[in-house]
Amino acid sequence: HGEDKPSAKLMSKTAIAFAHTGLLFLMARTVGGPIVKEIKPAALIGWVDTTFRSIRRRGKPAYVFASKTETLHEKLALRLPESQFEKKDKLKMAVADTGENGVFAKGELEAITSLRQMELITPEEIARAVELEIQGINTGKDVITAVDSSIMGPTYRGGYLRGQAIEDLNRLEQEVGIPSVALGELGPPELSKLLWEAYLLKENYGTLAKVLELDGDERKENKGKTSRANRPPEELSASLQQYLLDHPDVRDLITSTGGAILLPDGQTLLRGPFMRIPEVAASGTVQIREGDVDQWARKGWVDLRPQNMTGWQDRFRHMIRENQRVRGKGSAALDREVYLFDQIFIGEVVGWVFNNEMGGYRIK
Incomplete structure (x- = not known):
């Protein structure tokens, strides 16, 4: 390239080339994405x-x-x-x-293609490798396959020790009395929202079934008020709101980490000094237009409205149905739709939501 070593231009080209490979690698592992292959020549074409x-x-x-003759002095004009x-x-x-x-x-061609320099590959050889890969014939030259086969994925040891880390955090959580739910720094904004909503349901009801149905004592208490065994979503909304009123430390923890809490009336918001949603880079103030509140609540606000509680009940109903489906069956039945627990484990619940509602899951 004619630059000093290291060559800034060559380093930039290499960085872009392998950033491109990284993006193709992610595309190849994206659910519903195309089959991706990359041939990367490493010689002069x-x-x-x-x-x-x-x-x-x-x-x-x-x-x-x-040319002109010039005597060298203190300065030299390059152009x-x-x-x-x-x-x-x-x-x-x-x-x-x-x-x-x-x-x-x-002279340049001789130098750059000489032995142990860049040497040479012809366009026809590259085209042949591309053609064979498109036909499904393995050439051994696909960079994406090479990267895919050499990266380190999840391990048995990691999965085994994960339980120890969670157990340690559970112990610390109980000792200090502060729930360890979300800081708002990881993943999409939906992560914190879903974790906090699942936490509130866990603290109030404990199991999937109790979120869905009234138990025997509750049915007697509600006799004459409702003939259904199903728990009304309005009751969930009211219970979660009352819990937050009774536990200001939890409420303030949510709002101090950038979250916001939309109360059941859909008009009242509990908030802290800053809010992660809506995401606006240039301004500290936004106009509220029709549909904005629904969009922001879906994206990142803890939403206590009855319609969101209905959504949680639908999720839990699906989880219970899938759990019952796999009982007595082998490992083949344990797909991503299965939630294996009766209790509400907030991280597992949100992982289920990502897997089944947002399409964000590993394909290998």
């Missing part, structure tokens, strides 16, 4: 043509100028106006055109 031609620089013809030099003729030379890699004179 050449050549398209050899010819004698006029040379162009930045789209304009280059010229031969008569002088072309008008100070005698223009002779257009610059012409026998060159090899290598396409996007540029045009090389014979």
Whole structure:
């Protein structure tokens, strides 16, 4: 490239090339994405043509100028106006055109393709490898497959020790009396919202079934008020609101980490000094338009409205149904739709939501 070592231009090109590979790798592991392959030549690709031609620089013809003698002093001008030099003729030379890699004179081509330098690969060889990969014939040259086979994935040891870390956090949580739910720094804004909503349901009801149905004593107490065994979503909303009123430490923890709590009336918001949702970079104030509150509540607010409680009941109903489906069956039945617990484990519940409602799950 003609720069000093290390070459800033070459380093930039390499960084972009492998950033591109990283994006393709993520695409290849994206649910519903295409089959992705990448062939990455690591030699000079050449050549398209050899010819004698006029040379162009930045789209304009280059010229031969008569040289001038200059005595060296303290300063040296790297560029002088072309008008100070005698223009002779257009610059012409026998060159090899290598396409996007540029045009090389014979000496440059000899040097860059000599043994142990960049050497040379022909476009036809690259095209053949691409053609074979498209046909499903393994060439061993697909970079995405190479990366995929060499990265380290989840391990048995990691899964085993995960339980120890969670157990330690449970113990610390009980000792200090402060719930360890979410800081708002990880993942999409929905993560904190869903974790806190699941936490409130866990603290008030404990199990999936109790969120859905009244127990025997509750049915007697509600006799005459409702004939259904189903727990009304309005009751869930009221219970969660009352819990937050009775536990200001929990309420303030949510709002101090950038969360907001939309109360059951849909008009009242509990908030702290800053809010992560709505996400507005340029301004500290936004106009509330029709539909904005619903959008923000879905995106990141702890939503105590009855319609959101109905959504949680639908989720739990699905989880229970899938749990019952796999009883007595083998491992093949344990797919991503299965929630294996009767209790509400908030992280597992939100993982289930990501897997089944947001399409954000590992495919390998």
